[in-house]
Amino acid sequence: MHELQIQSLLKRYEGPAGVVAVNRVSLTIEAGEMLILLGPSGCGKTTLLRCVAGLEEAQEGRIVLEGRPVFDGERGLNIPTHERDIGMVFQNYSLWPHMTVEANVGYPLAARGVPRVKRAQQVRTMLETVQCAHLADRIPAMLSGGQQQRIALARALASEPKVMLLDEPLSNLDALLRVELRAHLRAIHRKLGFTGIYVTHDQVEAFNLGSRVAVMRSGDIVQLGTPREVFERPASDYVARFLGIRNALALRRDGGWVTEAGPLSGDLGVFGKVPDRPGSLQLFIRPESLQLFAEDESPPPGWLLLPPGRVSDVLYAGAVTDHVVDxxxxxxxxxxxxxxxxxxxxxxxxxxxxxxxxxLYADGVLVSP
Ligand SMILES: Nc1ncnc2c1ncn2[C@@H]1O[C@H](COP(=O)(O)OP(=O)(O)OP(=O)(O)O)[C@@H](O)[C@H]1O
Ligand SMILES: [Mg+2]
Incomplete structure (x- = not known):
């Protein structure tokens, strides 16, 4: 069953700096799936989540939750947030400032009529999961940003909603805690089986947690696929750049295949699929895929060779070393x-x-592999 359907959703912010934040986006999210929204700052990720949550009203389109329309622009239907069975963790954690941590996490359970003893138990388990059991009696003002973020996560999970919207829920945590909580989140997701949309800037987080990844650009979804598909075959030069594939070489046909710095040699199989029409061609190579050989060495067969160059800088980064090559x-x-x-x-x-x-990209579109 489709848990969540977003159909041609359009959200425009009015005013002098009017901007289309979500540009007729359609997305279907299956029950139990965790869909990741990935994209640069300002591309509309939060706005899309806020529309699904009912915190923002779109102008056009439809949102259907478990077969029940909760927003329909044409019919003027907009079900309020508290009547959508949705859990949320947003960039600003919005904990209730006058309530203790325990009361914050227990609130959604109390609202659902869960008896006190059972509630206390569930709250405790959730707080342990996010490693904040020792903070149960504090109020939010007495917590660090990372702690508040974890409490917000515990609160959203406590009510075991069908759909969870997570907007960079781990962004304020230090690296170690982040990796740990990511693993927890995976386990919790598997256990509770909720359907989720998860926003992050962090590729590894996206690939770890997502069953599918949607890459956004200025209100549009420009690629949708499994983490592996998106990583291995970024559909456009935009996605390639966003994924940090920093090496981009412009190419032209001149007898063979030629870069600004000279001809390519070795395995040119990638060029077998170049469309036979004029247009711009670009070769993208991940820094980790690029290997350096001494000038007088010959790389093994099956390698694509770039013109010779000179190492201009070497940056030690621990397990790996980055070379800047001119x-x-x-x-x-x-x-x-x-x-x-x-x-x-x-x-x-x-x-x-x-x-x-x-x-290989022709006019910005992946043509090979
Ligand atoms: N309340 C608002 N009024 C006017 N414009 C807004 C409002 N909220 C967001 N925008 C604009 O809508 C666009 C999308 O914003 P949104 O917050 O959805 O981006 P985002 O992808 O979540 O970015 P970030 O990664 O920085 O959180 C941006 O251009 C932003 O400036
Ligand atoms: Mg945002």
Whole structure:
């Protein structure tokens, strides 16, 4: 069953700086699925969630929750938030300031008539899950941002809603806690089986938690797929850039395939699918896919070779080392495992990647692999 359907939803903020924050978005989210919204600041992620929650009223489109329309622009239907069975954790945690942590988390349960003893038990379990049991008697003003965020998460989960909307629920936590809570969240999701929309800026979080990922740009969904599909085949140069694929080389056909810095050689299989029409061509390669070889070495067969260059900077980053390579004015980044090989600044090198790691875009659209 489709738990949540969003159909041609349009949300425009009026006023002098009027902006279309959600541009006729359609999305179907299956029961038990965790859909991730990924995209840069200002692309409309929060607005889309707020519309689903009923905190913002869209101008057009429909939202259907478990077969029941909760918003319909044409019919003027807009069911209030408290009548939608939705749990929310937003960027601003909005805990009730005068209530203790325990009361905050227990509130949705009390509202549903869960008896006191059972309620206390459930609250305790939730607080333990987010590692805040020791804070039960405090009020929100006595908590750090990260603690408030975890309490908000516990409160939203306590009522075991069918649909959970999570807007960067882990953004204020330090790296370690974040990884830990991410694992908890996965386990809780598996256990409770809620349907979720989860907003994050963090790719790893998105790929860890999501059954599907939707990438947004200026109010539109520009790619929707499994984490693997989105990671391995970013549909457009925009998505590739957003995913941090920093190496982009403009190409032209001149006998062979030529970059600004000279011709490509080796495995050119990726070019088998280039459309036979004029237009711009770009080659994207992840820094981690780009391997450096000494100038006089020859990479093994099956590698695509870039023109020779010079290492201009070397940035030690622990397990990996980032190399900045100057390809006659064009800058490339190559991330190599530190244990494997590190070049000195000034080294003459040849950058190469395995043929299937080269992503080719024609007029901004992925054509290969
Ligand atoms: N209340 C408002 N009035 C007018 N414009 C708004 C309002 N809220 C958001 N916007 C605008 O709508 C667009 C989408 O904003 P939104 O908050 O949905 O972005 P976001 O993707 O959640 O960004 P972030 O990652 O920074 O949280 C932005 O251009 C923003 O400036
Ligand atoms: Mg936001």
């Amino acid at each position: 390809l006659q004015g064009q800058v490339l980044y190559a991330t190599q495992p530190t244990a494997q090989r590190v070049f000195e600044p000034g080294s003459r090198v040849r950058a190469a990647c395995r043929g299937h790691d080269a992503l």
